[in-house]
Amino acid sequence: EELKRLYVALTRARKRCFLFDRSEAQRAPLFDYFSALGVAEKGLDQQLSATASRAGRTSAHEWVKRGHTFFSEKLYPLAETAYLRGGEPHFALKAAAARLSQEARLCASASPLAAASKYHAAALALLQGALRAPQPA
Known part of the structure; x- marks a missing residue:
């Protein structure tokens, strides 16, 4: 059967x-x-390869738009990848910070020290992202 x-x-x-x-x-x-x-194909990154195989036809704007979609759905690792492919490292750092914060919340009760380390890394990612963000004219 x-x-x-x-x-x-x-x-x-x-x-x-x-x-x-x-x-x-x-x-x-x-x-x-x-x-x-x-x-x-194997793994979540490989699932994205269906989209990546069209990368030659996918503009940077479309990657950033896809990154925003992933970010709003709290799929932070996918958002990071999409933002990097779209040429927006400051958005990728913001997604990395959100991912690290999410990981910290999940491990806070089991390992407060690990959570503190992840929150620290998230803060650094946010600061780096702010430094790389385009300045308003």
């Missing part, structure tokens, strides 16, 4: 089909097989 569902999913997908298994050991054989066929 599972094999039948997999077959249907693979043959009916119009553009992309995402397969996921939490166990890396269990997903490795199928991933290796699809990699050998040249039809597999």
